[in-house]
Amino acid sequence: MSLAVGVIGTGMIGQDHIRRLTRVLSGAEVVAVSDIDRTRAGQAAPAGAEVFDTPQALIRSDKVxxxxxxxxxxxxxxxxxxxISVGKPVFCEKPMVTSEAAALKVIDAEVAFGRRLVQVGFMRRFDADYRRLKAVIDGGTLGLPLMYYSKHRNASVPEGLYTSDMPLNDTLVHDADISRWLLSDEIASVEVRLPRRSRQGGELRDPHLVLLHMASGAIVDVEISVNIAYGYDIRGEVSCEKGLAALPNRPAPVVSDQFGIRQAIPEDWRERFIEAYDQEFREWIVAAGQGTATGPSAWDGYAATLVADAALRAVTSGGREEIAMRDKPALYDTAAKVAAA
Ligand SMILES: NC(=O)c1ccc[n+]([C@@H]2O[C@H](COP(=O)([O-])OP(=O)(O)OC[C@H]3O[C@@H](n4cnc5c(N)ncnc54)[C@H](O)[C@@H]3O)[C@@H](O)[C@H]2O)c1
Structure with a gap:
């Protein structure tokens, strides 16, 4: 039997996930949609899906x-x-929430419910290249990871909608999450350096150089450039005691012609991570069908929120901002073992 899914928010990524659940993957059916823009919801609804006036009505519907x-x-x-209040598995796009207080409310509610329901949309963990990179690091042949260089480059971001805080509270969450996961470590403190501003983004504060100090002492250096014009380019290289492990350049045909030898660069996240999103949802459909979640958890969403908050503080203070995490509830320890298995 197909998993009956209700989708809240039918903008850019909502539509892409509806396409994925409807036309690419098996095991799920989009039976309901809702958006504050009802017209958009109606246009995005697959045949037979009901359009709900409010997210609350969709969540409570017996159909979903x-x-x-x-x-x-x-x-x-x-x-x-x-x-969580009605005990339904939920996939939430990143950022899980936008404040520490909100993240704690979600964790407390899920812990009180007693079973994992929440998966957060950190799709890089499902990307085959990142998974192979993690397997090399976990294998231990290169020794301990010491430094990780994470490059996050967008061709452009929507003018006016994407504001100067967003590189740190909307974009950095991906690099923060993948750093914790790749290095099996927690982020203890954060520094931010602001280089000369790019004229590509007008008044937008861009680019950012972020240093994540891990609890082990390893350091992650993150470049976030969101108006770099040439394409969507995500890179990662881990420097270990006895060698390096890096993401490969995106497999794409090498074209030779009268202009030279070149490889295409993805335009945006949809193209670069298309297979990762597919795999993310394959795994979600299985877990949600069993009434639970196994991917990145509310705890991971909480950790990323703390990093975003600390990074914003670091811009103001110019210094190194510490992160204090509460003790990890047992619910998330078990989940981590399942996810790693
Ligand atoms: N995982 C990723 O790589 C990735 C990529 C892009 C976007 N995202 C995340 O996905 C989310 C949506 O991004 P997007 O690019 O699709 O934005 P978008 O603006 O294209 O779409 C968002 C939609 O949500 C609707 N909406 C807003 N508030 C609502 C509410 N209270 N109830 C119902 N509908 C509401 C809007 O009307 C809009 O249609 C954001 O959190 C974004 O950070 C994640």
């Missing part, structure tokens, strides 16, 4: 077994808490 949240970040908290 599992929920996919693709609304804007500040709306996620209320929608997540509603899903």
């Amino acid at each position: 077994q599992a929920v996919l949240i693709c609304s804007w970040g500040p709306a996620h908290e209320e929608q997540l808490l509603d899903c």
Whole structure:
């Protein structure tokens, strides 16, 4: 039997996930949609899906077994808490929430419910290249990881909608999460350096250089450039005691012609991570069908939120901002073992 999914937020990524669940993957059916823009919801709804006036009505509907949240970040908290209150598995696009207090509310609700329901959309963990990179590091032949260089480059971001805080509270969350996962470590403190501003983004503060100090002493250096014009370019290289391990350049045909030898660069995240999103949802469909979640957890969403908050503080203070995490509830220890198995 197909998993009956309700989708909240039918913008860019909501539509892409509806396409994925409807036309690419098996095991799920989009039976309901909702968006504050009802017209957009109606246009995005696959044949036979019901358009709900409010996310709350969709979440409570008997038709809906599992929920996919693709609304804007500040709306996620209320929608997540509603899903947990009715015990429905929920996939929430990043950022899970936009404040520490909200993240703790989600964790407390899930822990009180007693079973994992929340998966956060950190799709890099499902990318085959990142998984092979992690396997090399975990294998231990290169010794301990000492430094990780993470490059996050977007061709452009929507003018006016993407504001100067967003490289740190919307984009950095991916690099923060993948650093914790790749290095099996926690982020203890954060520094931010602001280089000369790129004229590509007008008044937008861009680029950013972020240093993540890991609990082990390893350091992650993150470049976030969101208006770099040439394409969507994600890179990663881990420097270990006895060697390096890096993401390969994106496999793409090498074209030789009268202009030289070149490889295409993805335009945006949809192209670069298309297979990762597919795999992310394959695994989610299986877990949600069993009434739970196994991918990146609310705890991972909480950790990324703390990093975003600390990075924003670091811009103001110019110094190194510490991160204090609460003790990890047992619910997330078990989940980590399942996810790693
Ligand atoms: N994992 C990734 O790589 C990735 C990539 C892109 C976007 N995202 C995340 O996905 C989310 C959506 O991004 P997007 O690019 O699709 O944005 P978008 O603006 O294209 O779409 C968001 C949609 O949500 C709707 N919406 C907003 N608040 C709502 C509410 N309270 N209830 C119902 N609908 C609401 C809007 O009307 C809009 O249609 C964001 O959190 C974003 O950070 C993740």
